[in-house]
Amino acid sequence: MKKVVKGILLSILMSIVYMIINGISHSILPFSEWFVTNSMKQETNLGLTMIYMLAISGTIYFITQHARCKGKELYMAVIGSVFFTLSFMTQIETIIFGSAFEGLSLHDILLMVLGDFISISLTGLLYILILKRKTQEHEIMTIDWKKFVKCLLLNGLIYMVIYFIFGYFVAWKSEDLRIFYSGSAEDPGFFYRLYVNARDNFIIYPIQYVRGILFTLGIIPLMRIRWKSKYGFMISVCAVFLCTGMGLIVPNFLFPDAVRLAH
Structure with missing residues (x-):
């Protein structure tokens, strides 16, 4: 029970950290004037944003706790799966249907991907450092x-x-x-x-x-990494893909609310 409470509290804390890092990274990147102007007009739903960030943070925590590998191998597994699925694959679809997003440029899409990479990689690194999980040998499957x-x-x-x-x-x-x-x-x-x-x-x-x-x-x-159980692996995969869909619960200026919720 103590471990569960610790995990929940750490996930909440790291979701706040993730939100801060994400906000800073997206504010300093050179987005177009159109993107900045429209994003400023969008009202922030702090509650839904927090739920989304908590889902990402909780997924990273779950992976770190149920994988047998540590250190660099664990970090690369987290970044490779979470970033690739959550951001890279999502923005590929944005590019495919780019004509529906009038004013959105490829430049802005690539910067969104970069901002996500910064946020996910730094949050994952903080998890590894906080949990002090060092590398073990012979962990690659x-x-x-x-x-x-x-x-x-x-x-x-x-x-x-x-x-x-x-x-x-x-x-x-x-x-x-x-x-x-x-x-x-x-x-x-x-x-x-x-x-x-x-x-x-x-x-x-x-x-x-x-x-x-x-x-x-x-x-x-x-x-490619070892797991404490096959269920840990299965839940981790499901959680990573679930985060992709949960991104749509957060209001954004690219989608009208009715269209966003229909997705």
Whole structure:
């Protein structure tokens, strides 16, 4: 019980630290005038922001407590999985649908990624230093790459199928979201939507297939280290991906609230 309380308190403390680092890094980076002006207009929901930061901080803490490796190996696993999945993969989609975000430049997107990297890497480093986890030898796991490549290719297909099914039957049911991305509120049906994508934007299919592969690659850093139990590994993977979605609970100027919540 004492360890649980300690973990909760440390996660709360580190979420505050993460929020401060994130705020500082994003304030000093040279974002465009458009980005700065619009971000200043957005009202900050401190409660939801804190929940999101706590989810990230708690995920990092959980990984550090359930992995057997320490020091550099643990740090690289945390940064590799959390940053790659949480920020890098998220902003790839921002680039893909960049036309929907009028005024947002590639320069701003890359700076958002850099700001996230600074925040996640420094928070992860503080965790390692606070917990005083030093490196142990022989902690790197071997991976059956032949089997992994097969899973990689299959997961790309599975992700693409899930993306379009859930994208249509959940997110696309929002009229606000349809207007935001297509400019029209019409909903002619699932298969017609697939046809329109194939006709007007066929590249979306291979892009989402590759994204599925990249998301799978994002867990390699976690696969390469030893765990106290397989459940610790499974929960860590789920927590990392959950953080990606939880970012949408925080209001931001890029998405109208109805569109953000529809995601």
